[in-house]
Amino acid sequence: MRSLILACLATSAAAAAAAPRYAVYFDQWHAAVLPNKSSTAGITHVITAFAQSSLFTTDPVTQYEPFLPLSDVRALFDKDTKVCMAIGGWGDTDGFSQGAATKESRKLFAKNIAATVQRLGYDCVDVDWEFPGGNGEDYKKNPNSNKTSEIQTYPLLLSEIKKAIDSVGCHELSIAVPALERDMIAYTAANVRKINGIVDVVNVMTYDLMNRRDNYTTHHTSLKGSLAAINTYIARGFKPSKLNLGFAFYAKWFTTADGVNCANTPVGCQTALLEAADGTDMGKSGAMTFEASTFAALPTGLVDSPDGSCGAGTNYKCPNDACCGQYGFCGTEVGHCGTGCQTGFGRCEGPSTKDSFKKALANSKYDAKNGGQWYWDADVNIFWTWDTPEIIARKFVDIVKVKGLGGVMAWSLGEDSYDWSHLLALQKNVKTLRPSH
Numbered sequence: 490m491r492s493l494i495l496a497c498l499a500t501s502a503a504a505a506a507a508a509p510r511y512a513v514y515f516d517q518w519h520a521a522v523l524p525n526k527s528s529t530a531g532i533t534h535v536i537t538a539f540a541q542s543s544l545f546t547t548d549p550v551t552q553y554e555p556f557l558p559l560s561d562v563r564a565l566f567d568k569d570t571k572v573c574m575a576i577g578g579w580g581d582t583d584g585f586s587q588g589a590a591t592k593e594s595r596k597l598f599a600k601n602i603a604a605t606v607q608r609l610g611y612d613c614v615d616v617d618w619e620f621p622g623g624n625g626e627d628y629k630k631n632p633n634s635n636k637t638s639e640i641q642t643y644p645l646l647l648s649e650i651k652k653a654i655d656s657v658g659c660h661e662l663s664i665a666v667p668a669l670e671r672d673m674i675a676y677t678a679a680n681v682r683k684i685n686g687i688v689d690v691v692n693v694m695t696y697d698l699m700n701r702r703d704n705y706t707t708h709h710t711s712l713k714g715s716l717a718a719i720n721t722y723i724a725r726g727f728k729p730s731k732l733n734l735g736f737a738f739y740a741k742w743f744t745t746a747d748g749v750n751c752a753n754t755p756v757g758c759q760t761a762l763l764e765a766a767d768g769t770d771m772g773k774s775g776a777m778t779f780e781a782s783t784f785a786a787l788p789t790g791l792v793d794s795p796d797g798s799c800g801a802g803t804n805y806k807c808p809n810d811a812c813c814g815q816y817g818f819c820g821t822e823v824g825h826c827g828t829g830c831q832t833g834f835g836r837c838e839g840p841s842t843k844d845s846f847k848k849a850l851a852n853s854k855y856d857a858k859n860g861g862q863w864y865w866d867a868d869v870n871i872f873w874t875w876d877t878p879e880i881i882a883r884k885f886v887d888i889v890k891v892k893g894l895g896g897v898m899a900w901s902l903g904e905d906s907y908d909w910s911h912l913l914a915l916q917k918n919v920k921t922l923r924p925s926h
C-alpha cells in the first residue's frame with residue numbers, strides 16, 4: 490500500500506506539470522439542457538454533484554448512485570476527461586461533522602468513500618464541506634462554537650480520505666473552499682500548510698462573495714473580490730498551482746433598503762433585511778441562472794404539481810393557491826410567495842425577478858474599479874450582480890496568469906444553457922494558458 494501511494498504521488502506530480510486544469514461541476518438540478526461535445530471540449534475534470542456526506546458515516550456504507558450513470562456523463566466530454574465525485578454541498582454538514590469526529594469515524598468515512606469510488610469507477614473525489622468550523626447553512630441552529638474541534642480534525646479527515654482513495658488506485662483529491670474570509674474558519678495558515686500537503690487541487694469558490702447575511706451590496710464574483718480570496722489563500726500557504734479559480738454561471742439578486750437610491754452605488758448600498766435573526770431566508774434575495782428556462786416563455790398546458798416541484802424547466806404549477814418559489818418548490822411561506830416567486834406557476838406576491846433580470850441584462854453597467862457587471866432596478870429595488878465573457882477574459886489575464894494558478898473551475902455546467910456563452914468563454918481562455926510548473 491505504501492509503494493502504491495508513492496507511485497500515486499509521482500503520477501500527480503506529473504499531472505501537475507501537464508495541461509492546465511479546466512473543471513466544471515455537473516449538478517443534478519440543472520441537467521435538462523446539456524452542451525454538445527464541441528462546447529465541452531477541453532474540460533479536464535467534470536465533478537458530479539452531490540453525494541451526501543452522511544452516506545459515508547454508516548457501516549456498511551450506504552449505496553450512492555449518481556443522478557446519471559457515469560458512462561452517460563463520460564459520453565458528454567472528451568475521452569480523457571476525469572470524472573470526480575463531489576461530496577457535500579451547501580447545507581450538508583452533519584455527515585462531515587460526524588465523519589471527522591474521531592480516529593475511528595475518519596477511517597470509516599474514508600474507507601466508505603474509497604469503496605464507493607471503486608464500485609462506481611470515479612477517477613477523483615471532491616470534498617465540498619461548507620464549511621468545516623462553521624458558518625454553514627445551519628450556523629444559527631448549530632453554532633460555530635459547537636464546531637471548533639473541526640479546525641483540528643478537518644486536515645486529519647482529508648489525510649485519511651487521500652490515503653484511502655490512493656490505496657484503491659491513484660485518485661486525485663480536491664476540495665471546494667470558501668472565498669469570503671469570514672468563512673475560512675478552518676483555513677488558518679497552520680491548516681492551509683497541512684492541507685496543501687494532502688490535496689491535489691483546491692477549487693476556490695470565488696463567487697457568492699455577497700450573500701443574504703450581508704447588509705450592504707457588493708459584487709458576488711468581481712475580479713477584485715476573486716483576487717483577494719486567491720491572495721489570502723496563497724499568503725496562508727496554498728501553492729498557486731494547486732488552485733483553481735472559480736466562475737459562476739448564475740447571477741445573484743438582493744433587495745435594497747426602502748428609500749435608498751443605489752443607481753450609482755454597486756458597492757456599499759444598504760440592503761433590506763435579507764435574513765431573519767434565526768437564520769431563515771426573508772425571501773428577498775436569491776440566484777438566477779443563465780439557463781434556457783430562465784429566458785423561456787411560460788409553457789402552455791401546465792398541470793398541478795404531483796410532488797411539490799414547480800416552475801421553470803417543469804410543466805407543474807402549484808395547486809391550492811400556493812406559490813412557486815425561486816428554487817422550484819410550491820409553498821405558502823414568504824420564501825415561496827415573496828420576491829423571486831415564479832409568475833405563472835402559482836400565486837405571487839412579490840415582483841417578477843425574471844422580468845427584472847431581463848431589464849438588468851439589457852441595461853447593465855460595468856464597474857471598472859472592481860471588475861463586476863451590475864444593475865440596480867429602481868422600480869423594484871433589486872440589485873443584480875453577475876459575470877460576463879469579457880470579465881471572464883480579464884480574470885484569466887489578471888488572476889489566473891498573474892498568480893500562476895493551476896486552472897479554473899465553474900459552477901455549474903447546466904446553468905449556462907441559454908447560449909453557453911460563459912462556458913465557451915472559459916474554453917477559449919483556457920486555450921491561452923501554458924502548462925504550469
Ligand SMILES: *[C@@H]1O[C@H](CO)[C@@H](O)[C@H](O)[C@H]1NC(C)=O
Pocket residue numbers: 525526527528908909
Ligand atoms: C455546439 O454548440 C455551440 C454552442 O451552442 C454551437 O455554437 C455549435 O454550433 C454547436 N456545434 C455543433 C456541431 O452542433
Ligand SMILES: *[C@@H]1O[C@H](CO)[C@@H](O)[C@H](O)[C@H]1NC(C)=O
Pocket residue numbers: 586587630631632635
Ligand atoms: C453539536 O455537535 C455535535 C457533534 O457534531 C452534535 O451531535 C450536536 O447535535 C450539536 N449541537 C447542536 C445544538 O446542534
Ligand SMILES: *[C@@H]1O[C@H](CO)[C@@H](O)[C@H](O)[C@H]1NC(C)=O
Pocket residue numbers: 702703704
Ligand atoms: C448585518 O446586520 C445584522 C443585524 O444588525 C448583523 O447581525 C450582521 O452581523 C450584519 N452582517 C454583516 C456581514 O456585517
